[in-house]
Structure formats: C-alpha cells, structure tokens
Amino acid sequence: MKVRYTYRVRVSRASVRLLEAEWDACRWVWNQCVELDSKSRRASVARPQNGDLDRLLTAWRAEHEWLRACSQNAQQQTIRDFCQARADARAIRKRGGRRGDRRFRSRRRALPTLNFTRSGPFRLRDGRLLLPHGIVLRPVWSRELPSDPSSVRIFRDALGRWHASFVVEREADPLPATGRAVGVDWGVKAVAATTDQQFDLPHTPHRDRAQRALARRQRQMARRRPAPGRAASKGYKAAKRRAAREHAQLKARRQDEARKWAVRLVREFDQIAVEDFKPLFMFGGTLAARAASARTAAARRALEDAAAKHGRELMVVPAAGTTQTCSSCGARAKHHLTLSDRTFECDSCGFVADRDMNAARNVAARAGFDPAGADRVRQGVSLAA
8 A cells, every 4th residue: 555654854055945946946837727727717618637737838848948947747746736636626615615726826935845756756875865956855764665665745844844755655564353343433522432431532631731832822923923015024933933833743742642542443443433524513613622623633544544554444434313323222312412412311212321422332333343233234434445
C-alpha cells in the first residue's frame, strides 16, 4: 500500500532562494489556471481540463524565459494539484458542502509547496535529496524509507520549517488475531467512545489550556493587524510566529494522542466498526468550540492508517439512527435527543445507558460484528474494498 513518510529538512540559504524561485513559477501557473477556470465558468463554457492546461503550459514556457528556467515537472504537478482540488470541491458541493472554487495564491500569504516525481527527476544520494536545477536538501532521517519513493513534496509550514514528504510502498505488518470486535462512536463528552470503556479517547486536560493560549496569540495578531495596503509591523510578525508555534504544538499533541490510541485499539481488536460522523451540524450551536477541537478527524485518520498497516478489518457505518436506537431491543426512541442529553433511556424495554456507549454498541451491530445486537443488518462499508 502507498503511504507518506514525512521528514524535517535542513536547507541552506542558496537552496532556499532556488526553492522560492521554483515556488514563484508554480504559483504563477496555479493563478493562471484559476483565472482560466473562472473565465470559463462566467462564460458558461467547458472548463479547461488537464490536457488543455498541459498544452497551455507548453505555450507559457515558450513565451516566458523565467518560466523555462524552473522545473517543468513541478509546474506540471501544480496543474495536477489544481485539477484534483477542483474535482474535490465539486464533489463536496454535490454532497451539500460549501467549498467553492480555487482561489489565487498570494505571494505574501501562500506557503510554498512543490511536488516532484521520478520523471523530474529527484534523487536520493548519500543521505541527501537532489532536486532539479542543483537544489540540494538534507532530510533528518528519523526512520528509514521502506522502499524507493515515487514522488516527493517539499513544503514550508507557518513557522518557516521545511519538510519533505515521500510517497512509498509499504508492506502490511499483520498482528496476531485476538477474536475481538469493537464499535467506535465519535462524541462530544469524549473524543471517541467505544464498547469497551478502557479504550475510550477522552479529552485531555491540556486541550483547554492550549486553546486558551492559542486564542490569546490570535488576539495579539488581531490588535496588531496592519491596515489594508500597509506593510506588516515587526510586532505583528512576532505575534504571527507565536500563534503559529502554539498551533503547531497543539496539532502535534493531537496527532500523538490519536496515534497512540489507534495503536492500542488495533492491538486488542481484530474488527473495528467506526461511525461515519460529520460534525458540520455542530458548528452553529453552543457546542461549536468543543466539536471543532474534538480531534475527530485526526483520530479517525490515525485509526484508518493503523488498521491498514496491521491488517485489521475496519468498517465505516452510517451514523443515521445510531443514537436514537436502543442497543438492547432495537426500538427507536420516541423522544428526540439533543446534544446536551448524555443518557439514553429506552421507552420500550427500559434500557438505560450512556448515550455514546449505546451508539457504539449500535455501530458494532450494524457492521455485523455483533449479530445479537440492534438492527441485525450489515450496513458498513469496508475501507479495504
């Protein structure tokens, strides 16, 4: 299976100048694609596709010498990224989302990101990463690559740190069978509630402290924000770096906790049923802050990666009705449960349980892992399939 291995990169000043020149060329190509796409949409004509943009890139490189001085492979991959982002936005809009068309990338605000493939070419030699036009990078090899990479993405984060993300093939590392199954429900009181309470993913104490620290840094940025058309002050740049540092630390903690929890889960259970939960409906209510910081997306990605790596069966179950259904008798609740109601009470059999625990049991039953549970219907969708 294909996975990404990401490393920090040591970059010299000369390499930074070359990478920024490559980024300026790719950013110009992206903006040209956005402009052509917008004109086609306003004129109600067919939008340019991948092949059309490739032919236009050939014409642009023949017209501009500074564009020919940069890597053609990186510019072609920019077109691929644009077409993929446009297709993703269209798919989200079809599902009722609000993601719009792609926007222009600003020279001051957009962070550099460059993608190179083997046809670029890029090479790994003596622990160094060699890119076209003499760019030499030194990754910090925290772990070995399992195979030769097929592509690499070079990007810079908000703190100015450069990273290299390699796409490699990795063999699965199956774990011994345990004969156990578990259901996972994404909640608000806890990040993830399971049918076995000792494997729940709770909210950690540092989460609220980190959120307050990040909000304080963002208020500093807001007070020092320059007026339109004015250059940013040193105080604003310093506040921006502090906010970026707080956000990076919070993100690293979330990923670390999610990965450790996912590894614990896949070591103990052969079959894992996960609720296909989309928390967008929470963002307009009083629980918006807790839902936005619940780390649900990070936990789900970590669980999917761990299950694929160790050969566990992971099923995604539709979320409709998992909270309103009794996991003991299968009857639907006659009263509506709001997010503030944390206890489920069945009107038919009198079963009482924690709201998230009841939903987790329904998720496991719908995946077919607990045939004696509610619904007795296998509604899950296998990620491996």
